[in-house]
Amino acid sequence: MGAKSGLALKALQWFVRGIQFLSCAVALALFSYFLAVASRHNYNIPTWSKAVEGIAGIGVLYTLAGLLLLCCVAGHPFASGIALILDVAFIGAFIYVAQANRGGASSCRGTVSTIFGRHSASDRLGSGLPSYHQICQMHSAVLAVSIIAIVFFLISAFLEIALVRHRRKERRFGPSPANGYTSGYAKRGFFSRFRRSKGSEEEAINPNTLPEHTQPDQLRPSYNTESTAAGPQYNKYGESGFQHDGQTAYPERTSYPAAGQQQHYGDGTYTR
Template sequence: MGAKSTFALKCLQWFIRGIQFCCCAVGLALYSYFLAVAAQNNVTIPKWVRAIEGIAGVGVLYTFLGLLLLCWLAGHPFTSFIAIVLDIAFVGAFIYVAQANRGGAGSCQGRVDTPLGSGDAAASPSGLPTYGRLCKMETAVFSVSIVAILFFVLSALMEAVLVRHRRKEARFGPSPANNYTSGYGSGKGGFFSRFRRNKNADSDNPNALPEHATPDQIRQSYNTEATAVGNEPEGYPKYGESGHQYDGQTAYPENSVTHDAGRSTNGYRY
């Protein structure tokens, strides 16, 4: 159970990192296109365009490394702490990306603002796509930046979950209690073994009343109150014991010194 839960958490974090990687890759690809077109047509490139290009590029590198390191360092406290810090930093960075591309949040009709200038959506500057097309590219970047913000928040939470899960794994496994397998839920019997342990604990309760004896459990006794009638084994000497009468005589020890009539200390005699 422990290995399965660890694998499930890793798969979930891989999915989250994969979405982040795709979002960063889309932003990097589109802004690389903006920079390439601007360089070919001698268009002045704003600093914020270069900043977004850098954020997207670093995001691609970080998420790619995160996908690889999940194989070996998932839940490690040191690496997870660094990942949480970077995830929070990327949340802020992509908030900036979304704010810079807010021009793509509209309908991309009429006058629009794009990373390569402003103008009518149908207008096409020399050597550049129409402003409407540039606006739609900006819309794509705006959309993926919102998605990236949400998934960087999720990945930070998942890193905390992985650290907690790793600590539980280290605390509960492997040991004789779980058949020397890793995981706090992999012991033999699993969850239901707790009920068996509780049942055994109840049976060993010193305050519990003893069970009533059944007829086959009554011991042979000389005490008439507890003597089982009719359950004597074959050949049991009913007579011949000290103090019993046999044919009108009382059995007494044979080899003894008699102090009083009918009393002795060793052996039997009649």
């Protein structure tokens, strides 16, 4: 289960990085075309267009590196921490890109605002060049992909957090009987979180401890050792006694003679 969820997270992050790469590539391609046309025909190049070009170019390099390294360092705390910071930074950067291309939000008819200034949509940049209407539509495309990039950079930031947490769980719960001695952590039901006290008691039991021996109800009497337990009616000296350390041991007196009668013992005569 753990391996499958980790693979699913990596596949989802790879898809997200792919969308980011395509969005950055579209913005880079269109603004590279704008700057090439402006440089060839001596148009004034605004500073914000160079900033958009730089953001799109760095975004292409970053997302391409993310696609290539995802299978190697996915979920690593250091790599994911850097990726999380860069994702948040690119969210702010593409907000700036969307704001710079806000002219593409119009219908691209009448007077349009483009990188080459405000002109009528029916005018053309020059012979063999696109019209301002087409330039406005290119700005609309950059605006659209910048919004898509913002959303997917936000998603990738949350996925980086999920990958780090999954990696920590994988390292915390190694192979065990609960997960069939495979990688990942054991399956847990929805209501298992409400049985934490019972689970903690079960975890406290050492699985390597041998079971306790059963205790018999009745213990066997023995004549060989004094440490062996015996029943309440058992006389350890036997019926007639035996020699121990040079002295003769006799059984305990359990009855006494009647009045006026004598009873002989090995240690003397008892008269009542």
